[in-house]
Amino acid sequence: MDSDIQLSVSHLGYRPSSPKTVTLVGAGPADLPERIPFYVRQNCFRMPRDVELPAGFSPRFPAPYDLLHGKLVPSEDTYYHRGELKRVASRWGACWQGDFTHFRQAGTYQVETDVQVSAPFMIQERLYDRLILGYLTFLRAQRCGDAVYGIHPACHLDDGVLDSDGSPWPVTGGWHDAGDFRKWMAFTLGNLDALATLHERLAPPLPILAEIAWGNRFFHSMITAEGQVFEDVAGGAAPPGSPFTYDRHWWFENHPGAYSDATDNRWTDNRPGSGDERKVRTTYNPLVQFAFVHNQARLERVLDGAEGAHCRKLAERAWQYGKRRGHDGRTLFVAAQLRAALELGTWSEAEQLAGELIQRQDTGRDGLSGYFLEKDRQEAYRSFAFAAEPALALLRFWELRQNQGAALAVRRYIEGYLLQDATSNPFALTPYGVYLKPPQPEKQLFRDAGRGRGVRTFVHPFNSLGMVPGTGSVLLSHAHLLARAGHLFSNREWQSAAERLLQWTLGHNTCNRSLFVGIGYRQPIGYSFRITQLPEALVSGFIGRPDDTPYLEEFCAIEWNTLEYWGVPYQHAVCALAFLERGEAVGS
Template identity: 20%
Template sequence: MTLLSKEILNSNILHQPLPVHDEQSYETLELKKSNVGIEKIIFDQNHSVLWKHEGRGALIKDTSTAGFIADSRYDSWAKGAPKDGDYVNFGEAKIITEFNRSDWSEYNQISFEILASCKNMINPNVTVSFVNDGTIKIPDIYDREGYHVINLKGEDWHTYVLDLSNLPREAIMSMAIASGANGSYMNLPGKLSYQIRNIKLQKNNLISHAKGWKASSNELIYSHIGYQTTSEKKSILWSPKHQYADFQLIDVTTGKVVYDGKSILKKEIVGNYRIFDFTDFTNEGLFVLETAGLKTDPFTIMAFDKLYGDSIWRSLNFIYCERCGCPVSGIHGTCHEDVVATFENETITFNGGWHDAGDLSQQLIQSAELTLNIIEMSEQYRESDPMLSRRLLEEGEWGIDFIFKTRLANGFHVTSAGITRWTDNHVGNMDDAQARIGNHAYDNFLLAGILAKIGNLLPDQHSLIEKITDVAQEDYEFAQTKFEISPYVHEPVFWEHTYNMSNSLFAATISWASSMLYQRTKIKKYADEATRFMDVMLDCQEVVGIDLFDGKKLQGMFYRDAGKKIFQHFNHQSRESMYAMALEGIIISQSKSKLVDDWKKSAVLLGSYYKYLKEFTQPYDMFPSGVYQMEEYQDQESFNRQHLLVGESAKEEYQIQLKNAVKIGQNLYIKRFPVWFSFRGNNAIILSAGRASAILGNLLQDQGLTDMAAGQLQWMVGKNPFNQSMVYGEGHNFAQQYTVSSGEMVGEMPVGMQTFGNEDEPYWPQFNNATYKEVWVGNAGKWMGLLSDLLKTEKRASK
């Protein structure tokens, strides 16, 4: 029995969080390989007097330490906070020390010791931040760069090291240590108390890089989890040297060489690298790849369902830890019973489902989509791993309960709440949070489709099937009534997860939801509506083709509407898979329709677009963001819907970002990463595109599309320029994320890789601010959704 299996049993099958092991974390591994060349102490007896205090609480200091103490809760909001307490905590305690344009350029890391002496706090943590007044200003205009959150260990002094190598630091003005007063465990009296000492600037001769496509020249880049037996298997080395031409696979169990191969030298614009291709090796087992003294950690080769089984347990652990309204042992008690909405003189408590992210906000649509992803995964493992399937089903039922709970009369739903604090659970006092209410056709169509598909997937005779079917039909009718009166009316609330909706995605969602209801009920009306809105969706697809500089035509991608002026993009959240889901739904449910060939042609075109995109991020498998036109920023309505919290310079930055992309035609560019501003991180984007590719691969029986889909998973578990896993506890070199509310959780996934400024190459510093390194349950759901479609393909292939 593996260690993970034992821990799953000890957790009562994930009714307690899995223990967090940080032995293979980025922070632990970096600390081990530290090789300090020069060092400068910047906190000594003379400097201790220079700390000042801001915000809540008070400064505490002596000749060798500085810190602060504050309450965890106050009876008023902090100065400048909104009066309704939306999306704020009770303030922040901070200490600051100034440096007067100090040049730190010769140092690439900072180390310090911190002591946490808190009481009744959930996840003691501090934010370390810097101000630089050099050529590149820190923080940036969106307050993303220059901030790092540390989840602290125990009530003792611990050393923490922060990589500064990618932080502009030639004119450092100040350094601050802060922590938010965001409530306490079950409203018990709480105290924040932190002290810092022994701050040292250091030059680490072995520091890791954090920007660009090139990986370290002494590291083999590979999928830390491993590879499926019958799929593509490749490793990458960024070195052209001849001694790395030959490689071997070694069986870890026997120590014997089981495969000899020769690498392929590639010379590209991004640099020279070697590919170690062992796709034709299909034996199962545990292996290492070795070449000229370099070797990987052990990885597995096995059937797909076994290969990713552990990652599903870990992802499910993360999801469980993010439960809202339910006590989670070791993290929080019953929570957010005073997040409320008022509807027709009634008060509704808006807790349940799962916390959205590193904060504690709640989104109905996010929880609903996650519910479907969990149920999809449960169905895939029903026969091969009944225990996993049943535990997934239990978690999915928690989500179904939340969907039902948030329904109001006549198509209204409680939809979302912005929360960053642990409220006191007492309704009627100042710290209550107000939830939003909406009645929007898109949300109701999407919810109807989600529930209908869940009904199609649940085990026969499940007690909720009839209820789910009734609710799905009701929500669909509410949506249809509203849509016929005011078609394509978009979500008006800035913070809702469907705010960036386009007409084409609207039509795709209606068609998909109609197909799901047709499968559930066999009522012809739903088939007719699926066909009607599929026609609308296909009117938004590029079928003629756009001329490119290389003589090819670019086809298959979707525009935001039938006017075909603005391409469909996603830059934070993503529902890109919906187009493929709609095609799959209608082709399967109406397989005898005379329009099936037309629908399949659309699927082929969309698949060709993904194949074209693949070439722009080689040797990695990460899906590029897609094709952009230079003039798109001039469309004010779509620009504002796609980009939240943008500055005045956003339209100018848009043009700069495209100029840093690859020009493929007249005013036409391929962006590897999205055009983005404040909200950054592309895991949702690549997982959603990956799911689209997996669906199309299965639908068209195209192994190339299937391999591309699996490549998105490999990118997230190590096969990226930084040799880092982005799934905490999977593989190795996984970094601490932005998890300020709940602390590190096994299986957590961040929003995703970002870029620096207006560049178009990967940027993944140790700094872990929102949004790029904020953990996000939606990505755990998209991980499961993509996996479930790949499992379908494996099952089909094995028949």
């Protein structure tokens, strides 16, 4: 048995109705047969092998060494299901895959072959409750301005001062965004959407409303009397001596804050007025502005009485300010404004914005189609954090208004783009994005997307900033879309595709590693700048090498690209789970 060989499954497990794939991966011997039998058997009960029993041991207490030596000696009383791994030749190299989707019996299991054994997993209903519990635990640990027992003392009680003139602007509370202490509005507002979705769809016995209240304490302090929503707290600035400017370099691949340093990513003395307060960024960010509107308007239906009414009042104030300020028309801003209009119920504006988004969808017949373009149609829409945002906005429009044009656009995006390109790799990963003019093609691979365009599963590493983030948020935003659309359109294939993306993050991947801390059995070492371990965190996930093959840092050479804890993919994940699991809806 070669120790580099891994037998990858979802370490958490499967619902009875889930797709179930097992994949043998790794730098194993090239002489493995084309077909390899596999057996689903009881967790912890190894199958017998044709090895000589060493003196001093017995069948009751066998030798506890070299447990995978010898060939399996299967008999029907030692396993529940037998299948076959078949060799698959792919652009990521050879692997062996088998399917046991039709095995639905609840229990705890492992898959065993002659050459390797899988991690233990469960088959049961409400399996994903474990991830929902993990999300609430992670959010609690990420609280800023609160003492979190076992994690950190009360922090940043002196946040903050305005970056414009240094005057005090109290903004304690909220959540740290990732493996640091920065409070990005663009990335933490989505926690409200995730929490509200869980509350409405599943109503788990968890402190969801209390966590919403904690977040809103901060969010409500970030809006001015005129209605502007400030951009972040402690986001940082351009590194000294760098050529970066806010107007030209703040956004990269529809991701704000691309060049910011760690100037304010630090502990403070918690004493307002002492001089070490962190800065509140006062710039106008249309994504933040309309995400605030969308989430506060939605909370009117979740929170009772005066609390919900106050959220609505702030949403309307921010909406009016955002309309007055406007934006440059980029696709992400149009999608964010559409989601805001839908939650406010301003239907005429929503119809106009939805029509604009639909006009930006590629509908070509040669190659991939259904993806969205930017305003000038000179480039395709791509985003690290908000990959599915245009499609999610149009799906919500269909959900609320039954608009058939929106429904068709969502179908095109899923069928002609996501699922079409997912066939290009053995794990059915959806694409990062299309490139109308692939940059530096002599250095990095772009697969053919038709009409001279390129496509990658992972972010192109040779880019203008050298910024190469993991694509966990991309995959899980697609999982959210697929699960939600699958529920609304009664499409089981889409829901299965969503689960396959979740399973990738749970260990069914090329490294057999769960990307969730505390869930699964083989996790990478998370990147957390100030607090080395956060409970139940999710790392940012795989990046791609120049040839578009997956890479995950597996050693202690920690780097943020694949290993940083991040809340955004977790938000997408729990929204997907809410539409996969059955639960009684709460409220309207």
